[in-house]
Amino acid sequence: MDDTNKLESVLVPLLSIALGLMVGAVMMLAMGYDPIAGYAALFQGIFGNAYNFGETLRAWAPLVFTGMAVAFAFRTGLFNIGVEGQFIIGSLTAAYVGAAWNLPPVLHALVAILAAMVAAGLWASIAGYLKARLQVHEVITTIMLNYIAMYTSNYLIRNYFIGHQENTPPIQPSASLEMPILSQVFDNARIHWGIFLAIVFAVLVYWLLFKTTKGYELRAVGFNPFASEYAGMNVQQNIVWSMAISGALAGVAGSGEVLGVYGYYSIQSGFSGIGFDGIAVALIGNNHPFGILLSALLFGGLSFGATSMQRLEDIPFEIIRVVIALIIFFVAANMFVKWLIGLFRRRKGQVSQQ
């Protein structure tokens, strides 16, 4: 990768974010709102006080994981739209292990997370297996598996694992990821150990992808399955592994929400959206674990801060969903953004020539 490409890989997402926010501002203007006041409220919603910033960090942690789940699959040539379903399986598993098992503190939480990873990884590997063995496109299977995960989870909770109302029984205190000391610093924001796990996992995923032979193999298969096969790699096995690891990362996101924030899991009437947001996070973060740490902060901030826009300025918070959609769109159509960059460069070039 030469320097221009490296620069573009940073410029494209940044410009996409700017373009998204700009179109959002135009929409606000068109609807008779003050975009400056709107974005000020958004900013206040993210950084305004300790509680808001704490909750932004809370929203950040699961997005890092779902973002990495999507990115890991992407890097290995797969598009995992099933992160939402894997998130559900992870949540349910963590809730079960957290509530039904008896283990000493710390170990209990770790076992619950590990169980969530295994369950969600296995769930995702269904799509991997179908892709590897039967060439069924993973985009469709993972979408279908999202719904199957939701209904399966609802069925299991309703019939075998119901606590109060529509919820599972509460997890044992020994399985909790809550972090009272830090919560107090942030004015009782529901901040938990998950934020440290997110950083640890980002480093782990970086290491696995870019520093190990297995990671190289997985990326090679994604880049060119035929060449990889020729080079003696087991392409089918690697596809299953990619999906499994991707799903396991989504599982951690689910377990964090259950063990760190809510303490139980509920019967769901629809999707949480955290898994789908992972797609955006991965794209803006250039599918790189460290980029994702940043882009997840942006998305956690936007999503949480948007509620302040609605509260303070009466601007429907869906405007931020529109902005996020536009950002993904501009990143996807990056040739358009690159064309803009080129236009700008050429003009600058002409100026300096004169």
Add this chain to the structure above:
Amino acid sequence: MTWTVFLDTVLNNTLVFATPLILAALGGVISERAGVVNIALEGFMIMGAFGAAITAFYLGDEMGLGALGPWFGLIAAFLLGMLFAVPHAVASIHFRADQVVSGVAINFLAAGFSIFMVKILFEGSAQTKTIQNTFTKVQIPGLTDIPIIGKGILMSYPTTYIAVALVIFLYYLLYRTGFGLRLRAIGEHPHAAASVGISVYYYRYIAVLLAGGFAGIGGAGMSTAISNNFSHNTIAGQGFMALAAMIFGKWHPVGAMWAALFFGFANALAANGQVLGLTKYVPAEFLNMLPFVLTILALAGVVGKAVAPAADGRPYVKGQR
């Protein structure tokens, strides 16, 4: 419950649930036949449902056009679906974007934009007011009395008839006209098609825009026939079901229709499971997930191999190979 009532109910509900899926799946068929993957069906349906709901509400209820309201709603839905197909088309065709990612973005955009507008138009409420003038089921004197077919099939919403008509139209267009031949050629081998002077861009734009329009009408049926308002729950995944129906139906209009009817049947069983006493034997959740499980099984080859058009999802670059 007697058997005839059971059949009437299930058949009629099958058609009701299948109609939006058929329309959106047809959109998927035309788009992917021309080589543009269309995950965005969900977003187009959302925009259609939204556009039809507000048009029917303002023109039909508020301005007094009455029963004409939902018809204007259909037109609005078609246009709004096409409008939201424009960015997907431009990104996929001109800017060689990843078509799946672009589709995902369109889905996000439609979901956010529609509710944003609804909140502005309806004083902060996340759903439109109840529409008084919605589509009602067609009553044909005499024919309705025919056992089973009468109440089960012939007494349906106008959108159902439109859907069936469009299936025939699209089949004719794709397989009996030169236009269709060229469109399909572009989905299979754009460079070969281009080499004999067919404009790949032109056909792909038409296909993607029509896909938006068709899926838009599908969404319209949801908000102006089946339910009588629009909220974030109105579409809730039906675009993805339609996508599955398209694949299940092997990228063929008639196949997609049968697949959509099959999903509609599964949905009808799920929706009436309690009334029909089915939930005594099968949990409601299993009935609900049936269409999704069947799709996976179908794709895994149980119903025979489904092959996508060869150039589906591949951007066309002039002069390349």
